[in-house]
Amino acid sequence: MTGSGYDLVVVGGGLIGAAIAWGASRTGASVALLDEGDVAYRASRGNFGLIWLQGKGVGKPAYMHWSLRAGRLWKDLAEELHAATGLDTGWRQTGGLHFCFSEAELDKRRDVLARSQADGGEITMQFLDRTALRDLVPEIGPEVVGASFSPEDSHVSPLYLLRALQQALQDGGGSYRPGIAVNEIRPEVGGFAVATPTGSVHGRRIVLAAGLGSARLAPQLGLSMPVEPERGQIVVTERVRPCFPYAANCLRQTAEGSFLFGSSHEEAGFDEGTQVATAADLCATALRVLPGLQAAGVVRIWGSLRVMTPDGLPIYEESSRYPGAFAATCHSGVTLASVHAFDIGPAIAAGALPAAVASFGSGRFDVQAT
Ligand SMILES: Cc1cc2nc3c(=O)[nH]c(=O)nc-3n(C[C@H](O)[C@H](O)[C@H](O)COP(=O)(O)OP(=O)(O)OC[C@H]3O[C@@H](n4cnc5c(N)ncnc54)[C@H](O)[C@@H]3O)c2cc1C
Numbered sequence: 001m002t003g004s005g006y007d008l009v010v011v012g013g014g015l016i017g018a019a020i021a022w023g024a025s026r027t028g029a030s031v032a033l034l035d036e037g038d039v040a041y042r043a044s045r046g047n048f049g050l051i052w053l054q055g056k057g058v059g060k061p062a063y064m065h066w067s068l069r070a071g072r073l074w075k076d077l078a079e080e081l082h083a084a085t086g087l088d089t090g091w092r093q094t095g096g097l098h099f100c101f102s103e104a105e106l107d108k109r110r111d112v113l114a115r116s117q118a119d120g121g122e123i124t125m126q127f128l129d130r131t132a133l134r135d136l137v138p139e140i141g142p143e144v145v146g147a148s149f150s151p152e153d154s155h156v157s158p159l160y161l162l163r164a165l166q167q168a169l170q171d172g173g174g175s176y177r178p179g180i181a182v183n184e185i186r187p188e189v190g191g192f193a194v195a196t197p198t199g200s201v202h203g204r205r206i207v208l209a210a211g212l213g214s215a216r217l218a219p220q221l222g223l224s225m226p227v228e229p230e231r232g233q234i235v236v237t238e239r240v241r242p243c244f245p246y247a248a249n250c251l252r253q254t255a256e257g258s259f260l261f262g263s264s265h266e267e268a269g270f271d272e273g274t275q276v277a278t279a280a281d282l283c284a285t286a287l288r289v290l291p292g293l294q295a296a297g298v299v300r301i302w303g304s305l306r307v308m309t310p311d312g313l314p315i316y317e318e319s320s321r322y323p324g325a326f327a328a329t330c331h332s333g334v335t336l337a338s339v340h341a342f343d344i345g346p347a348i349a350a351g352a353l354p355a356a357v358a359s360f361g362s363g364r365f366d367v368q369a370t
Pocket of ligand 1: 011012013014015016017034035036037038040041042043044045046047048049050051052180181182183209210211212213214217231232233234263264304305306307329330331332333334335336
């Protein structure tokens, strides 16, 4: 921290804010991470934990390449967080399976792969027919006709990831301050003042990474964050013997042994609630894949809100009115955690966003509207 405050203040301590804050602090910048706490909507605590690359960003090459880069940097992220904190994020590059229940679905997946290769996305991916799939997953249900498989997909415990990012920031000298709801941010000479209930926090630069809370705060910095909620529900089973190591589109087994079935995509406004009908659908799909799970008890269902932009792509932006003020959001904050830590955080600490994200400004929505 300098005499006049921090080099960087990050508002919002979810996966995006925490990754950027840690990434900036690793370069030697003094960083404060302010987070509202458990009363806020927090996708980072309610997500499915996939680092999913196959089929990502089809037709959107910049996003596809950004995601591929993120996936390939994840090993470094997991290792560096472990070295810094001693915490195992649970990251496992087991490969990911997208299950198909008909030949038509398999054809659709083949089309996705062909399109992503046409865009220059060199992801390792293969198609498994039922016989090949059974070699991988002997318990596979009779309705599954095949799957696409990428050895590059992986999964992680999102809660350990968040904890590791926060701890690494603190261990490296950064300040993590939960329980602070930011309502006012003022540009001032030499930086920004963030009003908190216990006084102002000053920073030379600022990053708005408050998820759904960013929409309200962004205009104070001359930024635009047109984000909306999209609900996802996830069903959790009791712990069962380890039998399915893979990441997959509709279920995964955690390191502790629970299965997660998910996740739904629903327009439900700001309602984080759960519904039996949705949970039943998620269970039914999971049982088509692994019928042996029908005896497993369900212990929990939760709903959580994704942070969605109008076109589903990230927003990374610096304010043209108040240089030094940045905003960041995306709907795959687990997958992109590595690039937020290794690319976005250091770049913002140095004063400008990296060229790779130049096409992700919110100005694209004005152009689209015109
Ligand atoms: C059901 C579901 C499944 C998902 N599955 C995956 C997946 O498999 N893989 C993947 O990559 N992504 C997945 N995601 C998306 C991922 O969880 C999000 O992209 C990511 O968590 C977004 O992080 P964030 O930090 O922007 O938002 P959040 O987690 O919402 O964090 C925002 C933070 O800002 C704070 N905040 C808000 N307002 C204020 C304020 N005024 N002052 C101070 N602090 C404030 C909040 O307290 C919160 O901690 C999923 C999401 C959901 C809901």
